[in-house]
Amino acid sequence: MAPSAEVAAARAKLAARFDAVRTGGKGTARRTKLTKHASTGADDKQLQAQLKRLGVNSIPGIEEVNMFQEDGSVLHFSAPKVQASVAANTYVIQGHGETKGLEELLPGIINQLGPDNLANLKRIAESFSASQSASAGKADEADDIPDIGENFEEVSKQ
Numbered sequence: 001m002a003p004s005a006e007v008a009a010a011r012a013k014l015a016a017r018f019d020a021v022r023t024g025g026k027g028t029a030r031r032t033k034l035t036k037h038a039s040t041g042a043d044d045k046q047l048q049a050q051l052k053r054l055g056v057n058s059i060p061g062i063e064e065v066n067m068f069q070e071d072g073s074v075l076h077f078s079a080p081k082v083q084a085s086v087a088a089n090t091y092v093i094q095g096h097g098e099t100k101g102l103e104e105l106l107p108g109i110i111n112q113l114g115p116d117n118l119a120n121l122k123r124i125a126e127s128f129s130a131s132q133s134a135s136a137g138k139a140d141e142a143d144d145i146p147d148i149g150e151n152f153e154e155v156s157k158q
Contacts, residue, residue: 051085054090056088057084063078063079064076065082066105068113068114072101075099076099077093077095077098102117102120
């Protein structure tokens with residue numbers, strides 16, 4: 001019993017479509033080995049082991065850490081975990097760091113500024129005074145009452 005011409009054509013079409021999808025045999029590509037990514041937990045353990053070898057001690061009670069960069073921005077850590085080894089001149093700061101402008105932290109950060117940040121502080125003060133004078137000029141213009149040539153009472157009576 002021979003299959004009909006339609007069935008033979010359908011089988012040939014399926015064979016042509018799935019011919020390239022072979023899972024093995026002669027002429028197939030070798031399966032590449034999937035590399036397993038190492039977790040960061042192992043890296044963290046190794047880092048802690050090296051820090052312990054340096055003799056790093058944890059420093060409690062630090063609320064924030066600010067690192068001043070040369071471009072005038074500040075790397076700000078709020079509630080970090082700080083460890084230090086004075087003998088090895090090593091300090092470790094762990095936590096979420098944010099890059100902020102000096103203007104954002106200004107009222108509470110003035111006592112932490114050194115002489116190298118004085119130029120940045122002068123620049124901020126100049127821009128603040130310039131913005132204040134510009135806004136004062138606009139306020140004076142808004143306070144002026146324009147002269148009106150007509151008498152509104154006479155217009156309303158008509």
